[in-house]
Amino acid sequence: MARELVGWTFLVDGVGGALVETEAYAQDDPASHSFGGPTRRNAVMFGPPGHLYVYRSYGIHWCANVVCERPGRGAGVLLRALEPTHGLDRMRLRRSVADDRLLCAGPGRLTQALGLTGEDDGADLSRPPFELRPAPTPAVVERTTRIGISRAIEQPWRYVEAGTSWSSRRRRAA
DNA sequence: CTTTCGATGATCT
């Protein structure tokens, strides 16, 4: 699913764009919040797929995942970056950056630009204000190791649209 | 250009 979602358009109240960078997390994955079973924080990851798991990162930022697979599997896809296409003006209001490339280039930036917070934890992505539209054409996707983790760092579960200039990091592949 | 570091709070040990 992490690879599949690259190229899909994700909108929150009409604000968003095409996903260009995702990461997969599984229950039997020491880097995953679901590793070790359900807790108060990760409860949504063990619920039905197609819902949002939003958590506080480093006490400051919010990060958003799409819950995947069957209920109880504890799997999710971290939304790391998207190419802004809808509601640029509202994104710029939420994020005071000179360069549009920094609007949604990173999981914390993406949630801020789209207005996602802990209140959206558990939200059903099949209902308003959310929209998930399939990629018009299959995206060309590169796979690399994940970013910002210290465990299971060897797993190549980060997916980036080839040639995009909207990802959280310039260049590099694996 | 690259590296370092502080912020800030929930979670885990």
Next chain:
DNA sequence: GATCATCGAAAGG
């Protein structure tokens, strides 16, 4: 008390 699925400002080359 340490760690953390981060970001951005500051410092260094």
